[in-house]
Amino acid sequence: MDVLYFAWVRERIGLPRETVNTDAATVADLVAELSAREDRYAMAFADTAALRVALDQELTDFDAPLAGVREVAFFPPMTGG
């Protein structure tokens, strides 16, 4: 599964994208798994209320299941326009 990071999430984790092999059932499970890895992940994911997540380029929430998903992206609230 490709995991993408944008804006300050990317900066805190220190990379824009990585491939993760995981059995995590939901986004929240994946967040817990990554946070347990290293401090930089724990810091980036400390407050998921301040984060947004997209699965295969569609916005969703942290309860969403990961089955069949190829691309997960984490980022702060968007500031377009």
Add this chain to the structure above:
Amino acid sequence: MDVLYFAWVRERIGLPRETVNTDAATVADLVAELSAREDRYAMAFADTAALRVALDQELTDFDAPLAGVREVAFFPPMTGG
């Protein structure tokens, strides 16, 4: 006093502007005076609810006094934009 007519009011009365010597106290009095003159005025002023009036280039209503006014204009509801 200059009296101006626009759009179909101008077409019914047959002229865009004329000078009128009048002692009419209000716009309504002037309308009555003009309507008594000739059929074309009576036809133009038949339904004052379908008309608008401006005194010295400010929109007002038919009760407005004419004292000190130099320019009266009659026209249908505006269709700008």
Add this chain to the structure above:
Amino acid sequence: MSVRVQDAAFDAGQELNRFTKGAAGAGAIVSFTGIVRDLDGGLRHMLIEHYPGMTEKAIGTLVQQARDRWALTDALVIHRYGQLAPGAQIMMVATASAHRADAFAAADFLMDYLKSRAPFWKKEITADGADWVAAKDTDETALTRW
């Protein structure tokens, strides 16, 4: 702040660029362009009559009301009169503000009031004859939004 009432055509894109360049400090520019619609191919042309002198004053008053109400860095109104072909641009409004909500509201307000409170009258010339465009109740109702 600029109000122009003119017979001549204008270039909306050029006007927008000039307006944007002049609107220092603005973060949001909204423009509106009104176009003569070809009514099922039946329209030969549109004639727009206006009240010289009052037109400029009335539009100036509307622009001032918009400035009093919203934080605008600049505003532009151009309105044509005379004979216009189907597809021709009748008028444009542009507003500039630090924030988008003010620019949108002011442009929307100016359009609503220009429709019903600026002394213009439209006449449509078709193969069947010529008719003055009637004011719409919905245009009068739109003013109650403000």
Add this chain to the structure above:
Amino acid sequence: MSVRVQDAAFDAGQELNRFTKGAAGAGAIVSFTGIVRDLDGGLRHMLIEHYPGMTEKAIGTLVQQARDRWALTDALVIHRYGQLAPGAQIMMVATASAHRADAFAAADFLMDYLKSRAPFWKKEITADGADWVAAKDTDETALTRW
């Protein structure tokens, strides 16, 4: 219907004219241009990051929602990413409709949703450092209007 996500600058006036020419049957064109504001002279430049692929999809979905909701004859969204200087044009939206109310509402709606639902992130680089622009509560609240 056109969505462009690009690094390059664009000419808003030229885009407006091209859009207007293509919007057959429209009587009303509304445009919005967003500009990088110079924050009290302190801004060196703005960096805009985006999510290639998702950005185009998300904007396409928003445009479709606007078309479903209002009678649009056409719509255009251009949004830049990369490094932008103060005064640079970030993005533009244009909508075309037979009637002004639909063109205004659709442009206003698109702006509100582009702000908070299209995957762009702005970073401001000043003499003091660099900061990601925080999403505003008012931008989230604005969505409840629709």
